[in-house]
Amino acid sequence: MMLIDGQLRESVSALDRGLSYGDGLFETIRFEGKVAPLWARHMQRLAIGCERLRMPPPDSALLWQEAQTVVGNLQRCVLRLTLTRGVGQRGYALPDETLPTRIVAAFPMPAISANLYIDGIRLYRCETTLADQPLLAGIKHLNRLEQVLARVEWTDPSFAEGLVCDSRRHVVSATSANLFAMIDGELTTPSVDRCGVAGVARAAILGAFPGCRVRDLPIDEALGASELFLSSSVRGILPVQAVGDTVYAPGPVVRAVQRHWRELGFPMEQA
Template sequence: MMLVDGQPQGRVDALDRGLLYGDGLFETIRFVDGMAPLWPRHMQRLAESCERLRLPAPDAGLLWREAQSTVQGLADAVLRITLTRGVGARGYAMPGAPHVTRIVAAFAMPEVATAAYRDGVRLHLCETRLAEQPLLAGIKHLNRLEQVLARAEWNDPAIAEGVVCDLHGHAISATAANLFAVIDGVPVTPRVNRCGVAGVLRAELLAVMPQAQVRDLLLTECLAAGELFLSSSVRGILPVQAVGDRVFTPGPVARAMQVHWRGLGFTREQA
């Protein structure tokens, strides 16, 4: 089901700034049996992202009511909230009083094989690099062309994700997940203050792993790590089995974070 500005429909104005300029942002939220354990973190990031884009933030209570309406009948759902600056005069200048377009849509959760949680996933090492833009780094703005191009680099169904780096050779993330490396027993996740997305599950894991480091992570360090795993607010914790020819074994940190994920209420994934 999809709501546009609260009404059941699937169309927006052809002059919407989200379509013309990517002028907006989005959140992708996992619901299980009508509950969204990470909802507060999503709403916090949404509010902060709206402030950074100078976009009027919608009422969180209204979003919750619309979310409940759209996920109804779906035991395991992925909800996407999209906000754009709406329709305005032609040109890049922001409208003085924007009418925000609000899209709330729910989809059935895509199947993820149990083996992916148990044995890990294979990753492609992407040639596409992420450009640096501190003003947009961390938020889920609507321009995802870098991720689209990175994801186009492979079509092997045995490869679940791809590692993307910045222009300086630092590992940043997967195309649609955050990245954690365990180096000498210490969890490390890349900074996302110049590019990349600050994931809500990443924030949750950092809160329960006070020993974790947030720093620049060279790709060479990443590939030499004791274990790698991905964090996604939709798919949860996915251990990495291989990056290209470099083989990894799911380790104790990833297993502990899988237990934490299930403890949040996402009990359908079994390692």
């Protein structure tokens, strides 16, 4: 089910700036029934993104109402909230009046084998790098071409995700998840101050594990970690089993983070 500006329809104007320039933001929100455990964090990131892009923020109460409508009777689903700057004249200049386009759509939760949460996943090392742009770093803006090009690099289904670096060979994230590593007994996650997305699952982990260090993480150091795992607001906490020929075993830290994830209200997936 999809609502566009509160109406049941499936198309937007060809002159919408989200289509023309990627001028907008989105959030991908997991629902368990009518409950979204990380809703507040999604709304916080959306507000930060609106401020960064100089867009008027949406009414969060209205978004919640529309979310409840599209979720309907789905027992478990993924809600995609897209906010564009709306229709505008040709050219990069901002329109004289901004009337954002608001798209709220719900989709069934993709099936994920419970074995992946137990045994872990394999990562492909991507050649595509993320470019520095501090103005856009952290927020979930509509331009995802870097991630698209990184994801094109592999077709082998044994790889569940790809590891992406910046131009300095510092690990940033997976193509659609954040990365955590245990290095010399210290939980660490890459900084996303110059590029990458500040995930809401990442924020939840940082809130629950305040000793986690946020810093630049060179690829060689990351690969030498004793534990690696990914965090995603949709897929949850996934241990990394291998990156190329480097093999890892899920350890006590990833298991502790998985327990916290379940305590937030996200059950273990079923095959």
